[in-house]
Amino acid sequence: MEFGSGFKYCIIHPFSSGSLESIPAVLGQFWNRQLTRPQRFRTVGRKLIKKHEQDEPRPLYMDFQATTPMDPRVLDAMLPYQVNYYGNPHSRTHAYGWESESAMETARKQQVADLIGADPREIVFTSGATESNNMAIKGVARFYKAKKRHVITTQTEHKCVLDSCRILESEGFDVTYLPVQNNGLLDLELLEASIRTDTSLVSVMTVNNEIGTIRFMRSQICRSKGVFFHTDAAQAVGKIPISISDWKIDLMSISGHKIYGPKGVGALYVRRRPRVRLEPIQNGGGQERGLRSGTVPTPLAVGLGAACSIAQEEMEYDHQRVSMLANRLVQKVMSEIPDVIMNGDPEQRYPGCINLSFAYVEGESLLMALKDVALSSGSACTSASLEPSYVLRAIGADEDLAHSSIRFGIGRFTTEEEIDYTAEKCIEQVHRLREMSPLWEMSQEGIDLKSINWTQH
Amino acid sequence: MAANSRTRRWSSEAHAMNETKLCVCVCYRNYALRRVRDAFKANRNVEDPKAVERLMEEGWQTLALIQRQQTVTKLSETQRKFFSCLSASFSGRFQRA
Numbered sequence: 001m002e003f004g005s006g007f008k009y010c011i012i013h014p015f016s017s018g019s020l021e022s023i024p025a026v027l028g029q030f031w032n033r034q035l036t037r038p039q040r041f042r043t044v045g046r047k048l049i050k051k052h053e054q055d056e057p058r059p060l061y062m063d064f065q066a067t068t069p070m071d072p073r074v075l076d077a078m079l080p081y082q083v084n085y086y087g088n089p090h091s092r093t094h095a096y097g098w099e100s101e102s103a104m105e106t107a108r109k110q111q112v113a114d115l116i117g118a119d120p121r122e123i124v125f126t127s128g129a130t131e132s133n134n135m136a137i138k139g140v141a142r143f144y145k146a147k148k149r150h151v152i153t154t155q156t157e158h159k160c161v162l163d164s165c166r167i168l169e170s171e172g173f174d175v176t177y178l179p180v181q182n183n184g185l186l187d188l189e190l191l192e193a194s195i196r197t198d199t200s201l202v203s204v205m206t207v208n209n210e211i212g213t214i215r216f217m218r219s220q221i222c223r224s225k226g227v228f229f230h231t232d233a234a235q236a237v238g239k240i241p242i243s244i245s246d247w248k249i250d251l252m253s254i255s256g257h258k259i260y261g262p263k264g265v266g267a268l269y270v271r272r273r274p275r276v277r278l279e280p281i282q283n284g285g286g287q288e289r290g291l292r293s294g295t296v297p298t299p300l301a302v303g304l305g306a307a308c309s310i311a312q313e314e315m316e317y318d319h320q321r322v323s324m325l326a327n328r329l330v331q332k333v334m335s336e337i338p339d340v341i342m343n344g345d346p347e348q349r350y351p352g353c354i355n356l357s358f359a360y361v362e363g364e365s366l367l368m369a370l371k372d373v374a375l376s377s378g379s380a381c382t383s384a385s386l387e388p389s390y391v392l393r394a395i396g397a398d399e400d401l402a403h404s405s406i407r408f409g410i411g412r413f414t415t416e417e418e419i420d421y422t423a424e425k426c427i428e429q430v431h432r433l434r435e436m437s438p439l440w441e442m443s444q445e446g447i448d449l450k451s452i453n454w455t456q457h
Numbered sequence: 458m459a460a461n462s463r464t465r466r467w468s469s470e471a472h473a474m475n476e477t478k479l480c481v482c483v484c485y486r487n488y489a490l491r492r493v494r495d496a497f498k499a500n501r502n503v504e505d506p507k508a509v510e511r512l513m514e515e516g517w518q519t520l521a522l523i524q525r526q527q528t529v530t531k532l533s534e535t536q537r538k539f540f541s542c543l544s545a546s547f548s549g550r551f552q553r554a
Contacts, residue, residue, distance in 0.1 A: 072522065072523070
């Protein structure tokens with residue numbers, strides 16, 4: 001059933017323009033049952049698609065590090081709390097609050113805490129890993145600022161960590177940004193040497209979101225020196241086994257939408273024994289043990305819990321499958337295209353994050369050429385800039401290779417056909433772009449490009 | 458008894474596979490098909506009656522979940538995914554991705 005060419009958005013959208021006069025007509029047809037049930041669903045759903053996009057197919061999704069599609073099992077767990085059980089979990093006087101609180105505590109205790117081996121009292125729900133990182137870094141540093149004014153992090157952390165450290169620097173703290181090796185790993189001896197008597201916190205992410213490197217986490221350095229250890233585990237939770245007791249972690253950030261959960265929710269693990277104190281950033285009614293005031297969004301917390309529970313059950317199965325698909329992609333691409341470099345350590349990595357640099361090809365051009373595949377050249381939060389990734393710069397990648405990098409993300413829902421298609425398209429487009437590249441031509445003639453003195457004219 | 462159990466398992470698997478073929482979103486459809494198939498394969502040799510009963514119950518609950526989610530996904534349908542024509546071969550009945 002079509003409603004005319006001027007009809008661009010679904011009429012049930014509250015803010016659609018120029019469509020209010022059509023509402024009675026369509027509602028009449030619904031109520032008068034002139035449409036069959038499937039027709040009614042398809043009609044409403046189809047109108048959410050913009051007209052010019054209807055004939056254009058959606059690209060394949062290969063950017064699982066940016067975000068992940070919500071698992072249907074997670075949505076199924078959330079829906080009752082979006083529709084029927086809408087009570088405030090902090091209301092203590094009626095059943096609406098009790099049932100909401102019960103769901104929130106189940107998510108906290110039996111799902112999120114279980115996944116990382118924590119006590120449920122150590123889990124604080126937040127709006128995401130960015131808020132968790134801000135809370136951990138600023139909160140701990142400010143609480144202990146009387147005697148400890150030094151924080152250590154690395155140059156390849158997420159922007160929210162680096163920006164939080166920058167704010168601390170403006171408040172008078174000393175921050176050390178440790179360099180990483182060429183494979184993306186941190187030198188533990190350098191870390192140990194950097195710790196001072198006034199160091200309050202060390203922040204090192206578990207799995208890097210751009211190159212997929214897994215940092216060596218089983219280290220006693222921080223605990224032995226009495227320094228709190230924070231890790232941004234947004235890309236790691238639910239994908240690799242994590243034990244906060246084995247790894248001696250004091251604070252850990254968790255993100256919901258990286259583990260097939262909803263966007264807008266995350267968690268922060270704050271150790272109780274030995275107790276980690278932090279100054280809250282968000283003040284108010286004292287919810288979440290005073291560390292993060294504000295009503296906990298029950299549907300989102302339930303969704304995060306469901307996502308953690310599913311991840312715990314499916315971790316081994318997903319890991320085997322993602323490894324298989326990643327090997328398939330890398331072998332296909334690297335066997336057909338010369339001069340391709342994989343960034344990051346080849347062994348100590350999460351297989352679902354593959355960062356490849358294609359020499360003599362500009363990364364943005366390749367992204368545009370691969371318009372059927374949703375890819376990224378770096379992290380989503382820096383995608384607006386055309387500058388090469390600071391992570392690749394930090395691992396010592398050449399400027400031209402840093403500009404030529406593409407990040408392939410593989411996840412739970414990726415299929416073999418998508419991998420094969422992506423690999424074939426990538427091979428085809430790299431060959432095409434290289435044919436147009438004068439640098440490729442020069443390298444084929446045996447000219448060493450590093451020896452050329454490029455001058456402006 | 459064993460024949461009844463096998464019949465119930467086959468019935469549960471067949472129902473689940475049929476429902477997954479009707480999934481609207483192709484990425485969920487492929488995952489659901491594969492996961493259901495692999496789950497039944499992995500638990501094929503389970504003999505303990507209580508474990509079988511529990512697994513069967515999980516299977517029926519998963520089936521109900523798939524049916525609910527199909528309805529929800531149809532409410533906000535998007536245009537065809539680029540790969541839907543290849544993946545449609547999984548489903549004899551499904552016409553659109």
